[in-house]
Amino acid sequence: MTFTHRHLLGIEHLRPEEIVTLLDLAEEYVDLNRATQKHSDALAGLTQINMFFENSTRTQASFELAGKRLGADVMNMAMQASSISKGETLIDTAMTLNAMHPDLLVVRHPHSGAVDLLAQKVNCAVLNAGDGRHEHPTQALLDALTIRRAKGRLHRLNIAICGDIAHSRVARSNIILLGKMENRIRLIGPPTLMPAGIAEFGVEVYDDMAKGLEDVDVVMMLRLQRERMDGGFIPSEREYYHRFGLDAEKLKHAKPDAIVMHPGPMNRGVEIDGTLADDINRSVIQDQVEMGVAVRMAAMDLLARNLRTIQGAA
Numbered sequence: 001m002t003f004t005h006r007h008l009l010g011i012e013h014l015r016p017e018e019i020v021t022l023l024d025l026a027e028e029y030v031d032l033n034r035a036t037q038k039h040s041d042a043l044a045g046l047t048q049i050n051m052f053f054e055n056s057t058r059t060q061a062s063f064e065l066a067g068k069r070l071g072a073d074v075m076n077m078a079m080q081a082s083s084i085s086k087g088e089t090l091i092d093t094a095m096t097l098n099a100m101h102p103d104l105l106v107v108r109h110p111h112s113g114a115v116d117l118l119a120q121k122v123n124c125a126v127l128n129a130g131d132g133r134h135e136h137p138t139q140a141l142l143d144a145l146t147i148r149r150a151k152g153r154l155h156r157l158n159i160a161i162c163g164d165i166a167h168s169r170v171a172r173s174n175i176i177l178l179g180k181m182e183n184r185i186r187l188i189g190p191p192t193l194m195p196a197g198i199a200e201f202g203v204e205v206y207d208d209m210a211k212g213l214e215d216v217d218v219v220m221m222l223r224l225q226r227e228r229m230d231g232g233f234i235p236s237e238r239e240y241y242h243r244f245g246l247d248a249e250k251l252k253h254a255k256p257d258a259i260v261m262h263p264g265p266m267n268r269g270v271e272i273d274g275t276l277a278d279d280i281n282r283s284v285i286q287d288q289v290e291m292g293v294a295v296r297m298a299a300m301d302l303l304a305r306n307l308r309t310i311q312g313a314a
């Protein structure tokens with residue numbers, strides 16, 4: 001077993017063999033989650049606190065379910081109603097919670113780097129559930145598991161990531177993970193939604209879906225992240241859909257067995273055609289949600305094993 005980390009802050013810090021260790025363990029949890037009896041005691045006796053400073057549906061729900069299935073005591077903090085709105089800083093809130101001896105802290109925050117900062121201040125294991133446009137490691141891991149199951153491997157695939165790359169932590173974590181596993185990555189989107197200096201990541205950049213999708217195995221669509229845009233990045237949603245929205249016509253440029261992915265929440269008719277998103281022969285969007293619970297169980301299990309090792313040595 002190779003996974004020696006204290007926290008899960010980003011894919012950046014993981015070695016390829018650690019990614020494989022985590023995905024292999026997640027496979028076991030996929031089976032457990034499909035069984036009638038879904039409980040294990042991997043986190044029994046441990047306390048997990050979820051702190052979401054940004055809205056979330058699937059990520060928060062799956063972290064909660066993951067913790068409960070593994071026997072942890074799970075608490076969801078309602079951050080809008082917390083002292084943060086009274087002016088308490090992120091670090092003060094974290095220190096207060098830290099004094100209550102949680103073992104696992106799951107944090108989503110609108111500022112890039114906020115979760116790393118917090119991890120330096122607390123004694124427990126911290127899992128990054130998305131920080132600004134920086135990283136969203138469990139999303140990239142669940143995407144990797146979905147791809148590995150659908151394609152039978154996680155290397156030497158042509159993978160297109162399409163849309164609002166500039167504002168997407170999902171894109172960033174996926175680019176790092178899929179690059180580490182030696183895949184060929186293409187980014188497709190309007191130049192206004194491409195981050196500066198992206199070519200340094202060893203990716204190919206396209207502003208034309210027909211060319212970019214040529215021969216790809218995986219098509220990963222992204223939401224237009226308007227909450228992180230200050231001003232007009234696209235002429236109109238209609239124009240955007242026409243050029244960059246994925247529909248059955250544009251998908252014809254990809255390999256005949258290419259899979260379609262989206263991290264959610266999706267805007268039907270903006271970045272993806274609703275019928276295609278629901279087409280279970282092409283779309284693995286629901287599989288991504290299922291894999292999300294298993295990957296989060298695996299991540300928390302591995303971190304908890306390391307916590308016990310550290311505490312045992314102390």
Ligand code: NCD
Binds near residue numbers: 130170223263265
């Ligand atoms: C993503 C996120 O929050 O970064 N969603 C998710 O975690 N499933 C993508 C998005 O918000 O568009």
